[in-house]
């Protein structure tokens with residue numbers, strides 16, 4: 001089967017600094033794949049290079065069998081691959097209405113029947129038509145993230161790149177947004193690549209994950225293996241221990 005996403009030996013260099021040092025990952029259609037690792041390990045750089053927001057200077061990228069190089073992408077790529085960012089305050093223009101924010105991607109990609117699509121998208125993310133003419137600065141963080149998700153889904157993508165999509169939100173809202181994402185993945189058979197510093201979030205959402213360190217992949221494991229502690233790399237074990245310790249402290 002053709003992979004939804006196939007990355008081979010990808011490198012990214014910023015002014016002589018190797019931020020990504022030869023990363024290879026294959027993600028199957030409909031799969032949820034996680035990327036974890038300490039701060040500065042290259043998680044966002046990898047996601048941004050896939051999205052075309054960063055250049056990549058070596059290796060290759062294929063999305064559903066189509067090959068892309070460097071930073072240039074065709075319009076079909078930008079429809080097929082959508083990204084949801086960590087900060088819904090930064091990623092949505094505050095002075096635009098939800099209607100405008102949803103209309104924009106439809107116009108860019110030449111979709112007709114915009115009325116019906118906007119209504120459907122708002123329902124899908126649990127906001128409903130009452131939110132359509134509100135300004136984004138009038139919304140809560142969770143509501144904004146729902147609009148950001150609607151904006152990504154409205155052009156019918158196949159792959160969602162999720163960069164810490166809930167880490168700017170309160171714990172109770174985080175769970176709601178994760179459940180919404182999981183529901184849309186199942187309903188639309190979407191492929192997810194999700195970056196998080198939180199192993200618990202990745203374990204909840206994903207089937208497999210890559211552990212990154214110093215711009216490289218230390219290990220790829222299934223979430224099932226993680227649960228069974230069937231881990232090869234010491235670094236993954238340390239990460240798991242740190243996240244369990246953190247959760248225990250948080251519960252005390």
Ligand SMILES: Nc1ncnc2c1ncn2[C@@H]1O[C@H](COP(=O)(O)OP(=O)(O)OP(=O)(O)O)[C@@H](O)[C@H]1O
Pocket residue numbers: 014017019037038039040041042043044045046197
């Ligand atoms: N545009 C850039 N110019 C120069 N260096 C960069 C740039 N973007 C990232 N880097 C560097 O590349 C390395 C990887 O950064 P990246 O943001 O990908 O890490 P990360 O794993 O996502 O970290 P965090 O969890 O803190 O977001 C870091 O050392 C960072 O300083």
